Amino acid sequence: MRRILMIATGGTIACKRTKTGLVPLLTSKEILRYVPAIRSFCSVDTLQILNLDSTNLRPDHWLLMARTIRDRYEDYDGFVLCHGTDTMAYTSAALSYLIQNSAKPIVITGAQKPIDMEITDAKTNLQDSFRYASCPQAHGVVIVFDGKVICGTRARKMRTKSNNAFSSINFPDLAVIQEDRIIQYIQDPPPNSQPIFYQTLNPNVIVIKLIPGMDPHIFCCLSESFDGVIIESYGVGGIPWDTEYNFASALDRLVQDGKIVVMTTQVLHEGSDMSVYQVGHMAKKQFRLMESYDMTLESTVTKLMWALGQSSDPKEVRRLFNATINHDMLYQGVNCQQEEKEGAT
Numbered sequence: 001m002r003r004i005l006m007i008a009t010g011g012t013i014a015c016k017r018t019k020t021g022l023v024p025l026l027t028s029k030e031i032l033r034y035v036p037a038i039r040s041f042c043s044v045d046t047l048q049i050l051n052l053d054s055t056n057l058r059p060d061h062w063l064l065m066a067r068t069i070r071d072r073y074e075d076y077d078g079f080v081l082c083h084g085t086d087t088m089a090y091t092s093a094a095l096s097y098l099i100q101n102s103a104k105p106i107v108i109t110g111a112q113k114p115i116d117m118e119i120t121d122a123k124t125n126l127q128d129s130f131r132y133a134s135c136p137q138a139h140g141v142v143i144v145f146d147g148k149v150i151c152g153t154r155a156r157k158m159r160t161k162s163n164n165a166f167s168s169i170n171f172p173d174l175a176v177i178q179e180d181r182i183i184q185y186i187q188d189p190p191p192n193s194q195p196i197f198y199q200t201l202n203p204n205v206i207v208i209k210l211i212p213g214m215d216p217h218i219f220c221c222l223s224e225s226f227d228g229v230i231i232e233s234y235g236v237g238g239i240p241w242d243t244e245y246n247f248a249s250a251l252d253r254l255v256q257d258g259k260i261v262v263m264t265t266q267v268l269h270e271g272s273d274m275s276v277y278q279v280g281h282m283a284k285k286q287f288r289l290m291e292s293y294d295m296t297l298e299s300t301v302t303k304l305m306w307a308l309g310q311s312s313d314p315k316e317v318r319r320l321f322n323a324t325i326n327h328d329m330l331y332q333g334v335n336c337q338q339e340e341k342e343g344a345t
Protein backbone atom coordinates (compact mmCIF):
# COMPACT_ATOMS: atom_id res chain seq x y z
CA MET A 1 0.00 0.00 0.00
CA ARG A 2 1.33 3.47 -0.89
CA ARG A 3 2.27 5.73 2.02
CA ILE A 4 1.06 9.31 1.62
CA LEU A 5 1.66 12.38 3.78
CA MET A 6 -1.21 14.86 3.80
CA ILE A 7 -0.03 18.38 4.69
CA ALA A 8 -2.77 20.86 5.64
CA THR A 9 -2.30 24.61 5.15
CA GLY A 10 -5.90 25.89 5.37
CA GLY A 11 -8.14 27.21 2.59
CA THR A 12 -11.87 26.75 2.06
CA ILE A 13 -11.57 22.96 2.31
CA ALA A 14 -10.79 23.49 6.02
CA CYS A 15 -13.26 26.32 6.61
CA LYS A 16 -16.07 26.67 9.09
CA ARG A 17 -18.78 29.31 9.01
CA THR A 18 -18.34 32.14 11.52
CA LYS A 19 -20.18 35.43 12.06
CA THR A 20 -17.48 37.20 10.05
CA GLY A 21 -17.37 34.75 7.17
CA LEU A 22 -15.55 31.50 6.36
CA VAL A 23 -12.41 30.80 8.40
CA PRO A 24 -10.09 27.76 8.10
CA LEU A 25 -10.53 26.00 11.46
CA LEU A 26 -10.70 22.26 10.72
CA THR A 27 -7.54 20.32 11.54
CA SER A 28 -5.84 17.97 9.11
CA LYS A 29 -7.14 14.96 11.08
CA GLU A 30 -10.71 16.28 10.94
CA ILE A 31 -10.43 16.82 7.16
CA LEU A 32 -9.13 13.31 6.61
CA ARG A 33 -12.13 11.77 8.40
CA TYR A 34 -14.38 12.89 5.53
CA VAL A 35 -12.70 10.53 3.03
CA PRO A 36 -12.66 7.10 4.75
CA ALA A 37 -12.73 5.24 1.39
CA ILE A 38 -9.08 6.13 0.66
CA ARG A 39 -8.01 3.58 3.28
CA SER A 40 -8.62 0.86 0.68
CA PHE A 41 -5.73 2.07 -1.51
CA CYS A 42 -3.30 4.11 0.62
CA SER A 43 -2.17 4.71 4.18
CA VAL A 44 -2.05 8.34 5.26
CA ASP A 45 -0.28 10.36 7.94
CA THR A 46 -1.31 13.98 8.42
CA LEU A 47 0.55 17.11 9.37
CA GLN A 48 -0.86 20.58 10.05
CA ILE A 49 1.71 23.24 9.18
CA LEU A 50 -0.61 26.25 8.74
CA ASN A 51 -4.32 27.04 8.88
CA LEU A 52 -4.67 30.14 6.72
CA ASP A 53 -6.86 31.53 4.01
CA SER A 54 -4.44 31.36 1.07
CA THR A 55 -4.84 35.13 0.63
CA ASN A 56 -2.52 35.36 3.65
CA LEU A 57 0.23 33.14 2.23
CA ARG A 58 3.67 34.60 1.44
CA PRO A 59 6.91 33.31 -0.14
CA ASP A 60 8.11 32.31 3.36
CA HIS A 61 5.23 29.86 3.54
CA TRP A 62 6.25 28.29 0.19
CA LEU A 63 9.70 27.71 1.69
CA LEU A 64 8.08 26.12 4.75
CA MET A 65 6.03 23.79 2.51
CA ALA A 66 9.14 22.80 0.50
CA ARG A 67 11.14 22.19 3.70
CA THR A 68 8.34 20.08 5.18
CA ILE A 69 8.35 17.85 2.10
CA ARG A 70 12.17 17.72 1.95
CA ASP A 71 12.47 16.62 5.59
CA ARG A 72 9.99 13.73 5.10
CA TYR A 73 10.72 12.90 1.47
CA GLU A 74 12.26 9.49 2.12
CA ASP A 75 9.42 8.35 4.42
CA TYR A 76 6.57 8.59 1.91
CA ASP A 77 5.62 7.61 -1.67
CA GLY A 78 3.68 10.81 -2.30
CA PHE A 79 2.39 14.05 -0.78
CA VAL A 80 -1.04 15.73 -0.76
CA LEU A 81 -1.06 19.40 0.19
CA CYS A 82 -4.45 20.90 1.16
CA HIS A 83 -4.49 24.58 0.22
CA GLY A 84 -6.80 27.50 -0.50
CA THR A 85 -7.66 28.03 -4.15
CA ASP A 86 -7.02 31.79 -4.33
CA THR A 87 -3.23 31.55 -4.47
CA MET A 88 -2.95 27.83 -5.22
CA ALA A 89 -1.52 28.46 -8.70
CA TYR A 90 1.27 30.61 -7.19
CA THR A 91 2.10 27.86 -4.67
CA SER A 92 2.07 25.11 -7.32
CA ALA A 93 4.44 27.18 -9.48
CA ALA A 94 6.69 28.10 -6.53
CA LEU A 95 6.96 24.45 -5.41
CA SER A 96 7.78 23.46 -9.02
CA TYR A 97 10.91 25.64 -8.75
CA LEU A 98 11.75 24.80 -5.12
CA ILE A 99 11.41 21.02 -5.61
CA GLN A 100 12.78 19.89 -8.97
CA ASN A 101 13.17 16.38 -10.42
CA SER A 102 10.83 14.77 -7.92
CA ALA A 103 10.07 11.18 -8.91
CA LYS A 104 7.33 11.24 -6.26
CA PRO A 105 4.02 13.10 -6.75
CA ILE A 106 3.39 16.33 -4.86
CA VAL A 107 -0.35 16.93 -5.31
CA ILE A 108 -1.95 20.23 -4.34
CA THR A 109 -5.70 20.36 -3.85
CA GLY A 110 -8.47 22.31 -2.16
CA ALA A 111 -12.12 23.10 -2.68
CA GLN A 112 -14.66 25.77 -3.52
CA LYS A 113 -16.89 24.64 -0.64
CA PRO A 114 -15.86 23.53 2.89
CA ILE A 115 -15.59 19.79 3.43
CA ASP A 116 -18.14 19.85 6.27
CA MET A 117 -20.93 21.18 4.01
CA GLU A 118 -23.55 18.84 2.63
CA ILE A 119 -22.92 19.92 -0.95
CA THR A 120 -19.19 20.22 -1.52
CA ASP A 121 -16.50 19.47 -4.07
CA ALA A 122 -13.97 18.93 -1.27
CA LYS A 123 -14.46 15.19 -0.77
CA THR A 124 -14.09 14.38 -4.48
CA ASN A 125 -11.03 16.62 -4.86
CA LEU A 126 -9.36 15.11 -1.81
CA GLN A 127 -10.15 11.52 -2.76
CA ASP A 128 -8.94 12.15 -6.34
CA SER A 129 -5.73 13.65 -4.95
CA PHE A 130 -4.98 10.59 -2.85
CA ARG A 131 -5.77 8.42 -5.88
CA TYR A 132 -3.30 10.36 -8.04
CA ALA A 133 -0.65 10.54 -5.31
CA SER A 134 -0.91 6.73 -5.01
CA CYS A 135 -0.36 6.16 -8.73
CA PRO A 136 3.14 4.70 -9.32
CA GLN A 137 3.62 6.71 -12.56
CA ALA A 138 2.70 10.08 -11.00
CA HIS A 139 5.53 12.47 -10.20
CA GLY A 140 6.37 16.15 -9.78
CA VAL A 141 4.21 19.05 -8.62
CA VAL A 142 0.60 19.04 -9.87
CA ILE A 143 -2.82 20.41 -8.97
CA VAL A 144 -5.71 17.94 -8.78
CA PHE A 145 -9.06 19.74 -8.93
CA ASP A 146 -12.50 18.94 -10.38
CA GLY A 147 -11.27 15.72 -11.98
CA LYS A 148 -8.31 17.34 -13.74
CA VAL A 149 -4.60 16.92 -13.14
CA ILE A 150 -2.81 20.15 -14.07
CA CYS A 151 0.95 20.64 -14.26
CA GLY A 152 2.11 22.83 -11.34
CA THR A 153 3.51 25.55 -13.60
CA ARG A 154 0.47 25.78 -15.88
CA ALA A 155 -2.48 26.39 -13.56
CA ARG A 156 -4.67 29.48 -13.38
CA LYS A 157 -7.73 30.03 -11.21
CA MET A 158 -10.39 30.90 -13.79
CA ARG A 159 -13.60 30.85 -11.77
CA THR A 160 -14.27 32.34 -8.35
CA LYS A 161 -17.25 30.12 -7.45
CA SER A 162 -17.73 27.07 -9.70
CA ASN A 163 -16.18 23.69 -9.02
CA ASN A 164 -14.37 23.90 -12.35
CA ALA A 165 -12.06 26.55 -10.88
CA PHE A 166 -8.74 25.79 -12.61
CA SER A 167 -7.52 25.58 -16.18
CA SER A 168 -4.21 24.54 -17.65
CA ILE A 169 -2.80 27.43 -19.69
CA ASN A 170 -0.85 26.89 -22.93
CA PHE A 171 -0.41 23.20 -22.05
CA PRO A 172 -2.78 20.21 -21.94
CA ASP A 173 -4.13 18.68 -18.73
CA LEU A 174 -1.75 15.92 -17.65
CA ALA A 175 -4.57 13.52 -16.82
CA VAL A 176 -8.22 13.25 -15.84
CA ILE A 177 -9.62 11.25 -12.94
CA GLN A 178 -12.97 9.54 -13.33
CA GLU A 179 -14.05 7.74 -10.15
CA ASP A 180 -11.25 5.23 -9.52
CA ARG A 181 -9.74 5.51 -13.02
CA ILE A 182 -6.87 7.79 -14.04
CA ILE A 183 -6.63 8.57 -17.73
CA GLN A 184 -3.12 9.87 -18.34
CA TYR A 185 -2.97 12.24 -21.34
CA ILE A 186 0.71 13.17 -21.02
CA GLN A 187 3.01 10.20 -20.57
CA ASP A 188 5.93 11.91 -18.95
CA PRO A 189 8.76 9.58 -17.81
CA PRO A 190 9.68 10.13 -14.13
CA PRO A 191 13.16 11.58 -13.54
CA ASN A 192 15.74 8.96 -12.60
CA SER A 193 17.95 11.39 -10.68
CA GLN A 194 17.61 12.60 -7.10
CA PRO A 195 15.23 15.50 -6.35
CA ILE A 196 16.76 18.93 -5.91
CA PHE A 197 15.41 21.05 -3.06
CA TYR A 198 16.04 24.81 -3.04
CA GLN A 199 15.78 26.90 0.09
CA THR A 200 16.00 30.49 -1.11
CA LEU A 201 13.67 32.90 -2.83
CA ASN A 202 14.08 36.61 -3.36
CA PRO A 203 10.58 38.07 -2.86
CA ASN A 204 11.55 41.56 -4.05
CA VAL A 205 9.63 41.22 -7.30
CA ILE A 206 6.80 43.44 -8.54
CA VAL A 207 4.28 43.19 -11.38
CA ILE A 208 3.26 46.40 -13.14
CA LYS A 209 0.21 46.13 -15.37
CA LEU A 210 0.27 48.67 -18.19
CA ILE A 211 -2.87 50.66 -18.87
CA PRO A 212 -3.22 53.12 -21.74
CA GLY A 213 -1.81 56.51 -20.74
CA MET A 214 0.17 55.19 -17.75
CA ASP A 215 2.80 57.66 -16.57
CA PRO A 216 6.28 56.08 -16.89
CA HIS A 217 7.36 57.88 -13.70
CA ILE A 218 5.81 54.94 -11.86
CA PHE A 219 9.05 53.08 -12.64
CA CYS A 220 11.32 55.68 -11.05
CA CYS A 221 10.84 54.58 -7.44
CA LEU A 222 11.00 50.84 -8.13
CA SER A 223 14.80 50.42 -8.00
CA GLU A 224 14.92 51.16 -4.28
CA SER A 225 12.67 48.28 -3.30
CA PHE A 226 12.73 45.67 -6.06
CA ASP A 227 15.29 43.46 -7.80
CA GLY A 228 12.90 42.15 -10.44
CA VAL A 229 10.20 44.05 -12.33
CA ILE A 230 7.62 42.20 -14.44
CA ILE A 231 5.76 44.37 -16.93
CA GLU A 232 2.38 43.02 -17.99
CA SER A 233 2.03 44.52 -21.42
CA TYR A 234 -0.50 44.11 -24.21
CA GLY A 235 -0.72 41.41 -26.88
CA VAL A 236 2.59 39.81 -27.85
CA GLY A 237 4.39 42.54 -25.89
CA GLY A 238 5.59 46.10 -26.36
CA ILE A 239 6.47 49.28 -24.52
CA PRO A 240 4.89 52.72 -25.14
CA TRP A 241 7.77 54.16 -27.09
CA ASP A 242 6.95 56.79 -29.61
CA THR A 243 4.68 59.10 -27.65
CA GLU A 244 5.04 61.67 -24.90
CA TYR A 245 4.65 58.74 -22.50
CA ASN A 246 8.00 57.27 -23.50
CA PHE A 247 9.15 54.49 -21.18
CA ALA A 248 12.72 54.40 -22.56
CA SER A 249 14.48 56.41 -19.85
CA ALA A 250 12.55 54.68 -17.05
CA LEU A 251 13.58 51.28 -18.38
CA ASP A 252 17.13 52.45 -18.95
CA ARG A 253 17.38 53.51 -15.29
CA LEU A 254 16.14 50.13 -14.07
CA VAL A 255 18.56 48.19 -16.25
CA GLN A 256 21.48 50.50 -15.31
CA ASP A 257 20.61 49.80 -11.66
CA GLY A 258 21.13 46.09 -12.39
CA LYS A 259 17.45 45.19 -12.14
CA ILE A 260 15.95 42.30 -14.09
CA VAL A 261 13.02 43.40 -16.23
CA VAL A 262 10.71 40.73 -17.64
CA MET A 263 7.98 41.36 -20.19
CA THR A 264 4.78 39.37 -20.00
CA THR A 265 1.34 39.83 -21.49
CA GLN A 266 -2.13 40.58 -20.16
CA VAL A 267 -3.51 38.09 -22.68
CA LEU A 268 -4.01 34.70 -21.03
CA HIS A 269 -3.39 32.44 -23.99
CA GLU A 270 -0.43 31.95 -26.35
CA GLY A 271 2.15 34.18 -24.65
CA SER A 272 4.52 36.98 -25.61
CA ASP A 273 6.80 37.43 -28.61
CA MET A 274 8.41 40.87 -28.55
CA SER A 275 10.15 40.36 -31.86
CA VAL A 276 6.91 40.85 -33.81
CA TYR A 277 6.23 44.59 -33.48
CA GLN A 278 8.60 47.53 -33.45
CA VAL A 279 7.23 48.58 -30.02
CA GLY A 280 8.50 45.29 -28.62
CA HIS A 281 11.54 44.65 -30.76
CA MET A 282 13.22 48.00 -30.03
CA ALA A 283 12.64 47.87 -26.27
CA LYS A 284 13.86 44.29 -26.02
CA LYS A 285 17.02 44.94 -28.01
CA GLN A 286 17.96 48.21 -26.36
CA PHE A 287 17.34 47.13 -22.77
CA ARG A 288 17.86 43.37 -23.07
CA LEU A 289 14.43 42.75 -21.54
CA MET A 290 13.56 39.19 -20.76
CA GLU A 291 10.30 37.60 -21.81
CA SER A 292 7.91 35.20 -20.13
CA TYR A 293 6.84 33.79 -23.54
CA ASP A 294 4.15 31.16 -22.87
CA MET A 295 4.58 31.00 -19.08
CA THR A 296 1.71 31.90 -16.78
CA LEU A 297 2.02 35.04 -14.65
CA GLU A 298 2.15 32.81 -11.54
CA SER A 299 5.15 30.93 -12.97
CA THR A 300 6.81 34.13 -14.17
CA VAL A 301 6.58 35.71 -10.69
CA THR A 302 7.74 32.67 -8.71
CA LYS A 303 10.44 31.68 -11.22
CA LEU A 304 11.91 35.17 -11.03
CA MET A 305 11.85 35.03 -7.20
CA TRP A 306 13.57 31.64 -7.38
CA ALA A 307 16.18 32.71 -9.97
CA LEU A 308 16.98 35.93 -8.04
CA GLY A 309 17.20 33.81 -4.89
CA GLN A 310 19.95 31.69 -6.44
CA SER A 311 22.10 34.48 -7.87
CA SER A 312 22.41 38.25 -8.10
CA ASP A 313 24.45 38.02 -11.32
CA PRO A 314 22.06 39.14 -14.11
CA LYS A 315 23.63 36.67 -16.57
CA GLU A 316 23.00 33.72 -14.24
CA VAL A 317 19.47 34.94 -13.46
CA ARG A 318 18.76 35.05 -17.21
CA ARG A 319 20.12 31.53 -17.66
CA LEU A 320 18.01 30.12 -14.81
CA PHE A 321 14.91 31.99 -15.95
CA ASN A 322 15.16 30.82 -19.56
CA ALA A 323 15.54 27.11 -18.71
CA THR A 324 12.37 25.01 -19.04
CA ILE A 325 11.33 23.60 -15.64
CA ASN A 326 8.31 21.34 -15.05
CA HIS A 327 6.97 22.17 -18.56
CA ASP A 328 6.72 25.88 -17.68
CA MET A 329 8.02 27.33 -20.96
CA LEU A 330 7.79 25.57 -24.30
CA TYR A 331 8.01 28.50 -26.68
CA GLN A 332 10.93 30.91 -26.53
CA GLY A 333 10.66 32.77 -29.81
CA VAL A 334 12.88 32.09 -32.78
CA ASN A 335 15.71 34.36 -31.73
CA CYS A 336 16.02 33.62 -28.01
CA GLN A 337 19.09 31.39 -28.10
CA GLN A 338 20.88 33.70 -30.54
CA GLU A 339 20.07 36.71 -28.33
CA GLU A 340 21.35 34.93 -25.23
CA LYS A 341 24.60 34.10 -27.06
CA GLU A 342 25.03 37.70 -28.16
CA GLY A 343 24.31 38.88 -24.61
CA ALA A 344 26.93 36.55 -23.18
CA THR A 345 29.69 37.95 -25.38
Ligand SMILES: NC(=O)C[C@H](N)C(=O)O
Nearest residue numbers: 011012053054084085086
Ligand atom coordinates in the same frame (compact mmCIF):
# COMPACT_ATOMS: atom_id res chain seq x y z
N1 LIG B 1 -11.71 28.32 -2.30
C1 LIG B 1 -10.78 28.81 -1.49
O1 LIG B 1 -10.00 28.06 -0.96
C2 LIG B 1 -10.72 30.30 -1.31
C3 LIG B 1 -10.09 30.77 -0.03
N2 LIG B 1 -10.26 32.20 0.14
C4 LIG B 1 -8.57 30.50 0.00
O2 LIG B 1 -7.89 30.66 -0.98
O3 LIG B 1 -8.04 30.17 1.00
